[in-house]
Amino acid sequence: MKIRRKSLGVLLKHVARFKELYVIADLWEDSSTPIYNLFVEPAPTLVSLTLRTDGKDVTNGSLPPIFSGGMPSLKELTLEHFTVWPTTYFHNLTSLSLSDQAFNRPTTLSFLDFLQNSPVLEMLAL
Helix, strand or coil: CCECHHHHHHHHCCHHHCCEEEEEHHHECCCCCCHHHHCCCCCCCCCEEEEECCCCCCECCECCCCHHHCCCCCCEEEEECCCECCCCCCCCCCEEEEECCCCCCCCHHHHHHHHHCCCCCCEEEC
8 A cells, every 4th residue: 555645744744743653665655755855844742763665765875854853752763774864863762773774874983973872772773
């Protein structure tokens, strides 16, 4: 089942209420516009975010800006194929799962800096 732009637009009007969001980007119907471009409104109550993709929609491993950076409650994050994200994101995580990190991985030093800036991280899956 494809994710339709209109349906996703209706759902994302309520993103400020979401506690969990699980997205399989491969099901997105509009290949001309990345699905992540629709994630613009802040998600202040979002606690858990999973972004799964086969990697076709990922450019240089970079996660584009999402939710205007407004995810202050985010504690659990699962990313597939994304190896780079805005440096102001994801410092309050207790759980981080990264998979299929095949290209443009951060340097060891950059990743260690990220971990050092994540003082409440309890679970890391690579």
